[in-house]
Amino acid sequence: AAKAAGRNTLVVFDPDDPESSDDSEDIAATLKIALERGLVSLVYQPIRNVQTGKTDAVEALMRLTMLDGTPVPPVKFIPVAERTGSIVELGRWAIRTVCRDLLATDLIQVASVNVSPIELKTPGFAAYVAATLAEFGVTGARLAFEITEGVELEIDQDVVRCISDLRKLGAQVWLDDFGTGFAGLSWLRLIEFDTVKIDRSFLHDCDTERGKRMLLDIIGLLRNRGVRILIEGVETIEHQRLMQQYGINQIQGYFIARPAPAAQLEADNVLPFSRVRNHDSKRLFGN
Ligand code: C2E
Ligand code: MG
Ligand code: MG
Ligand code: MG
Helix, strand or coil, X not given: CCCCCCCCCCCCCCCCCHXXXXXXXXXXXXHHHHHHHCCEEEEXXXXXXXXXXXXEEEEEEEEEECCCCCEECHHHHHHHHHHHCHHHHHHHHHHHHHHHHHHCCCCCCEEEEEECHHHHHXXXXXXXXXXXXXXXXXXXXXXXXXXXXXXCCCCCHHHHHHHHHHHHCCXXXXXXXXXXXXXXXXXXXXXXXXXXXXXXXXXXXXXCHHHHHHHHHHHHHHHHHCCEEEECCCCCHHHHHHHHHCCCCEECCCCCCCCECHHHHHHCCCCCCCCCHHHHHXXXXXX
16 A cells, blocks of 8 residues: 555555555464464453442453464454454354353453454354353353444344344343444344443543533433443543443443453452362363
């Protein structure tokens, strides 16, 4: 893109555009061997319940490192995984890992997993979730699936059916990044979400009155729909206070905690992942 734009043109690197970097073939190849080589991992970010002040949920976020140890951010590798189809296998691994990690703590009620529309459209997704829950003896209510509004996705019958199958398992379905795409309102009309996550850009616009009014309008709309409201990107104590004042149900962001591996959250006393694991490790990791 830089060459085509000519010499005197400033080309801004767009991290959301996988084609703007030329290492996408490297990433595609790495994704193919990522599971067997242990190049993917999950980090967890605490989600705080504003009413109780407790962390009772976490979001699982995937991490990838190249063979030479270089980390690749999800905005770079997720689109490649979606394009090449690797996302299906990686997504299943994530669900499995989350179920295993949930067994290690009874204090975290819910773990959310981001799912790509491609996964939802792949036949057998809900059946895989059902089998994995059964295998680990985890109840469906402890899993939430985050679907991003931002992606281009026609809400076809396959997706609607998959979502309804997941809900039948007792799992929650959350709408992620609300307000960033064009389809958000259609999604709200067609699908019953347990929680809507408002995109952090709306919180970060709250330094102006205009931004505050916009966020309050969105909150009003969602409250009338009867969904729980979570806001991401809480980076300061002022953010937290404002969200408390606005009656947001759950908050997530760097001010509360950064995403980190379960073991680190446990060591830093952020999350008690080890509670059950200590006396139940055979059953958990004996395979
Ligand atoms: P997301 O689901 O909206 O996740 C939230 C992103 O915001 C995460 O970036 C998180 O690290 C970041 N974040 C958390 N708190 C703050 C904050 O206070 N301020 C700011 N500026 N950012 C914050 P991350 O981990 O780089 O993930 C980026 C996106 O990649 C995710 O956005 C999600 O759409 C996608 N993704 C991550 N893991 C997976 C996965 O396992 N499967 C799929 N399909 N997509 C994933
Ligand atoms: Mg998410
Ligand atoms: Mg989000
Ligand atoms: Mg996001």
